[in-house]
Amino acid sequence: MAAMQGAGAYAKVGVESGVMSASPHQLIVMLFDGACTAIRAARIHMEAGHIAEKGKSISKALDIVNNGLLAALDGERGGEVAGNLASLYEYIARRLLAANAQNDVGALDEAERLLDDIASAWRDIESQAAGA
Template sequence: MGYGNASNVYKTNQIQTASPKQLVVLLYEGAIKNIRLAELALENKDNEKVNCHLIKAQDIVAELLNSLNHQGGENHIASELETLYEYLLNELLQANLKKDSERMTGARAILSELLEAWASI
């Protein structure tokens, strides 16, 4: 078994055995990683990779948005997160269209704060 295959098996097992909280943390980490990779690709003037990584980050934020539970007793939190995720999606879209590193950095900072909050729960 090669390293790449072993890494994929590990990631698959990590996701399949994760609690809902751990899944949210993994999603935040994935979005942050892809934004950072987009920032690095922008520095290297590789717009194709910028686009690819920002689309991945957008997909992750969209998944976070779609997984919100508005039925529970804390639905005001879900509504606030919905607004924040919609803002992040727009920022990532604009960052991709305009190849705007400031929007990427801002979105990554917000996601990092959310990750920190979720990790501390």
């Protein structure tokens, strides 16, 4: 048990260190990764019938989408792209809520696929900027 707590504390320090040294672009990528990880955990809990854990994982994904990704959008500077992303994030949030309420694995899959697609585009932007 103590080894598990130690490993968890070590992992938390690693994540915190990564956040502290990350660029704003990298922070957004980390949010996508965190949301997808939470969705995958929710799927595992849903399939195992662990309702409370499923709800916690979906809540975590929703929190990242609403209070991380959506909140980070700058409508003034982002214009139409920011507006389109806001609509997409709101749709993803609705799919996550539906997945939770209806135990719908398909809704989880769709939310994860959409987030993966956007995250992939973010990663491409970063790699292009680094190569320029």
